[in-house]
Amino acid sequence: MTTYSATYSPEDNKLRLCASSRLDPDLYAGVRAAGFIWAPKQGIFVAPMWTPEREDFLRFHEVTLATVLPPDRAQTVDFAHPALQVFTGEGREGLLGTRTWRYMLLKPGERDGPGAAEGKVLISFDDGAPALVEARRGRGKVMLFTSTVDREWSDWTIRTSFLPALQRLVGWLAGALEERRDAPSLVGTPRVVPLFEGQKLRALVGPDGRERGPDSLAAPGGDSGPPALVPDRPGLWQVKVEEGGQERLEPRLAFAVLPDPREADTTRLDPQELTAWFGGASHAKVAAEGAPRGDRPVPLWSILLVLALAAFLGEGLLIA
Secondary structure, eight states: OOOEEEEEETTTTEEEEEESSOOOHHHHHHHHHTTOEEETTTTEEEESSOOHHHHHHHHHTTOEEEEOOOOEEEEEEOTTSTTTTTOOGGGGHHHHTOEESOOOOOOOOOOOSTTBOOOEEEEEETTSOEEEEEEEETTEEEEEESSOSOTTTBOGGGSTTHHHHHHHHHHHHHTGGGOOOOOOEETTSOEEOOOOTTOEEEEEEOTTSOEEOGGGOBOTTOTTSOOEEOOOSOEEEEEEEEETTEEEEEEEEEEEEEOOGGGGOGGGSOHHHHHHHTTSTTTOOOOOTTOOOTTOOOOHHHHHHHHHHHHHHHHHHHHO
């Protein structure tokens, strides 16, 4: 028994007729007369536009007509996120223009572990449903795309934004977008201590191994600003944080402190003071600019080189 189904899409205003088997000659002639055209790649009959006559024709032959709802599109996107900030200007159209027909619905869930955190919606559809969600699980990050790469669910795979977005998302999950280290600080210069989401600052471990509590930090921008440290010595400084009820050193927040290069500039010191610092004239000598250098002793290796050259020439004369 042949069954028939038809759909109407408001997006393109077309009627589509699908049959489970080959149409009989009379019905095929009526379908053609109603303006339906056979689409061999899709295996269906397509009418270029909806008309009351065509809908009446389908209902006369007891064909069930269903309306296909228009697809959802990305309405809200967090372009400030490191994985999505690559999309700027006209490049955002490839992401905002993605059409999605089917997707999974999500609801906020309770934390299922000490390292679990609430999910953050990065992309949402125009009806408010989340499309891309990010959450932390332990020390890692996970992302969930509520649709699939199947063309029956979404056309994102044929959009220009799919490949760069996939590369950026994978790089973000792997930590490749966070590997850039800040420049080293100088001794005596305030250093802001940033923290990742879900972390609390517990202590700073200096190069001497001594811990400094949060009370030793200052907020350069006021009480509401981020904590900052004024390092008093060069070396590697590490940050101890609390995350998920456990305290640990966060290697991503470690930073180096260098001495001020002005401290190694000896030209700003008095020569006599510098000589006295190195133990007096018997241990150190300071030559002023433009002083004669004729009293400099001749190195021993220069004398030996001249003697060796003279012996070589003398041996040549004897042989001749």
